[in-house]
Amino acid sequence: MTLFGYRLPMMSSLVVWCLIWEIVGRLELVLLFPPFSGVLAALVELVQSPKFLAATWTTITTFCIGMALAIACGVALGVLMGRVRAAENLLGMWVNVFASAPLSALVPVLMILFGMGEKTIIVSVFLFAVWIIALDTQAGVKHITPSLIEMARSFGARRFDIYAKIILWAALPEILAGIRLGFIRGVKGVVIGQLLVSIIGYGELFELYSRTFLMEEFWALTIVLFAFALLVAHLVGLLEKRVEYYAGVRQ
Amino acid sequence: MVAVTKLRAADRHGEHMASLESIISVRGINKVYPGQVHALKDVDLDFPAGALTTLLGPSGCGKTTLLKIIAGLLEPNTGDVLVKGRKVTAPGPERAFVFQDFALLPWATVLRNVGFGLELRGMAETKRNEIARRYIDQVGLSGFEDKYPHELSGGMRQRVGLARALAVDADVLLLDEPFSAVDEQNRRKFQEDLLRLREIERKTFIFVTHSIEEAVYLSDRIVLLSRRPGRVSQVITPQIDRSGSPEEIRRDRAYLDTVEEIWQGLRQFVD
Ligand SMILES: Nc1ncnc2c1ncn2[C@@H]1O[C@H](COP(=O)(O)OP(=O)(O)OP(=O)(O)O)[C@@H](O)[C@H]1O
Ligand SMILES: [Mg+2]
Numbered sequence: 001m002t003l004f005g006y007r008l009p010m011m012s013s014l015v016v017w018c019l020i021w022e023i024v025g026r027l028e029l030v031l032l033f034p035p036f037s038g039v040l041a042a043l044v045e046l047v048q049s050p051k052f053l054a055a056t057w058t059t060i061t062t063f064c065i066g067m068a069l070a071i072a073c074g075v076a077l078g079v080l081m082g083r084v085r086a087a088e089n090l091l092g093m094w095v096n097v098f099a100s101a102p103l104s105a106l107v108p109v110l111m112i113l114f115g116m117g118e119k120t121i122i123v124s125v126f127l128f129a130v131w132i133i134a135l136d137t138q139a140g141v142k143h144i145t146p147s148l149i150e151m152a153r154s155f156g157a158r159r160f161d162i163y164a165k166i167i168l169w170a171a172l173p174e175i176l177a178g179i180r181l182g183f184i185r186g187v188k189g190v191v192i193g194q195l196l197v198s199i200i201g202y203g204e205l206f207e208l209y210s211r212t213f214l215m216e217e218f219w220a221l222t223i224v225l226f227a228f229a230l231l232v233a234h235l236v237g238l239l240e241k242r243v244e245y246y247a248g249v250r251q
Numbered sequence: 252m253v254a255v256t257k258l259r260a261a262d263r264h265g266e267h268m269a270s271l272e273s274i275i276s277v278r279g280i281n282k283v284y285p286g287q288v289h290a291l292k293d294v295d296l297d298f299p300a301g302a303l304t305t306l307l308g309p310s311g312c313g314k315t316t317l318l319k320i321i322a323g324l325l326e327p328n329t330g331d332v333l334v335k336g337r338k339v340t341a342p343g344p345e346r347a348f349v350f351q352d353f354a355l356l357p358w359a360t361v362l363r364n365v366g367f368g369l370e371l372r373g374m375a376e377t378k379r380n381e382i383a384r385r386y387i388d389q390v391g392l393s394g395f396e397d398k399y400p401h402e403l404s405g406g407m408r409q410r411v412g413l414a415r416a417l418a419v420d421a422d423v424l425l426l427d428e429p430f431s432a433v434d435e436q437n438r439r440k441f442q443e444d445l446l447r448l449r450e451i452e453r454k455t456f457i458f459v460t461h462s463i464e465e466a467v468y469l470s471d472r473i474v475l476l477s478r479r480p481g482r483v484s485q486v487i488t489p490q491i492d493r494s495g496s497p498e499e500i501r502r503d504r505a506y507l508d509t510v511e512e513i514w515q516g517l518r519q520f521v522d
């Protein structure tokens with residue numbers, strides 16, 4: 001962006017928006033928008049509070065457990081569907097349905113099944129992430145050059161070796177692409193799960209702040225969550241750059 | 252137990268191949284692919300030990316199919332493959348395959364690729380690397396041990412494929428059009444290297460190619476297959492003196508005559 005012939009740094013438009021927010025807040029037009037400076041002050045206080053730290057810990061552990069399960073099951077399911085025609089016919093449709101369904105609608109059902117605790121959050125992270133991982137893995141497995149598998153067989157490979165030394169590696173770029181998308185969906189899963197359960201993690205804090213009209217804290221928490229989502233997306237993006245390089249030289 | 256077919260030798264290995272055993276025999280092979288594609292019909296063949304036999308025939312006549320059946324990668328509908336007189340139905344350590352598209356692991360270095368057959372057999376890493384280095388040297392790729400396949404030319408990649416097959420020390424090498432994805436200069440160089448390698452390694456080669464010249468240049472025996480359904484239409488034993496330089500061989504009377512003879516034999520299959 002340039003202004004009066006000067007090149008402005010990348011984030012400068014953000015400064016403009018923050019200024020507008022500050023002005024709107026000062027005018028006290030809408031109750032929903034406290035001045036931005038107040039939000040910043042609340043943010044500093046928030047990240048030091050034990051409540052916030054506990055909520056962060058809950059969020060991170062549930063997210064990691066859910067993602068680990070989603071990656072393990074998603075890759076296994078994808079490999080199964082990519083290798084076994086019957087499994088593809090039987091499961092393919094459902095995996096596709098779940099990959100594109102609005103899963104938030106299922107979270108209340110999960111609360112009935114798994115209670116109002118961390119289990120529900122873990123399951124919702126899992127359900128948000130697993131299907132896309134399975135689909136991408138399946139696509140990768142289906143595109144393996146058949147001669148690689150024939151080669152391994154011709155040198156006497158056992159079935160386990162064919163999976164561990166050929167199939168998983170050959171499909172790795174697609175598997176990692178699926179995991180990247182899974183991470184982004186998993187972030188949605190952990191946030192939506194917590195908001196709906198609303199008695200643990202950030203969900204509890206959101207519930208508290210919005211019920212008591214603590215708008216400064218409310219927005220501070222929102223900013224933290226957005227930053228968390230952006231950070232995950234960015235880290236996964238870094239990973240993917242390396243994978244793309246690898247996928248490009250595959251042929 | 253050892254069913255041995257004696258064949259009369261008629262080639263440059265004259266002395267020590269005076270009475271040859273066939274190391275591989277195929278008996279009554281029929282292969283029908285789904286959709287009534289009759290690829291091979293009643294194929295009976297013997298492959299003499301130590302010789303290079305070429306399968307030559309029109310496109311789609313079933314050369315690859317036959318080679319993969321011999322390798323144990325495909326099952327015939329009827330018929331048997333015998334290796335040293337024993338029936339086989341799966342790949343085994345006495346046979347090694349060289350693939351038309353190289354079939355190298357893109358995520359592995361040349362060293363690991365060459366040692367991959369040994370790795371699958373559970374050989375310890377230091378030992379298999381030592382063997383791999385020896386064969387990398389033998390196919391002329393010294394210094395490329397740590398390169399990845401995408402960093403190599405087509406010809407070099409196929410040398411990796413060849414070294415991998417040599418490293419497992421199989422008796423029989425099965426090569427499916429190994430040079431078809433390699434440019435002409437490299438192809439000739441490769442052919443010469445293969446002749447030289449045969450002198451050192453004393454293995455049996457079964458070779459598939461499209462090129463009549465290549466077949467005559469390299470082979471002790473040439474099997475002509477007919478158009479689909481593929482069957483053996485003729486077996487030719489070129490009598491070529493390969494002691495001279497490559498140029499001399501290619502100008503040799505016997506070489507040119509054999510090329511002509513095969514062309515006459517294949518001509519009927521060309522529309
Ligand atoms: N998996 C398959 N399913 C159905 N038909 C097949 C299959 N594989 C090969 N065929 C057919 O069987 C015939 C023989 O195939 P094959 O690949 O053995 O021929 P080829 O002699 O190696 O041909 P080329 O010279 O083109 O490599 C061909 O007509 C081919 O179309
Ligand atoms: Mg072929």
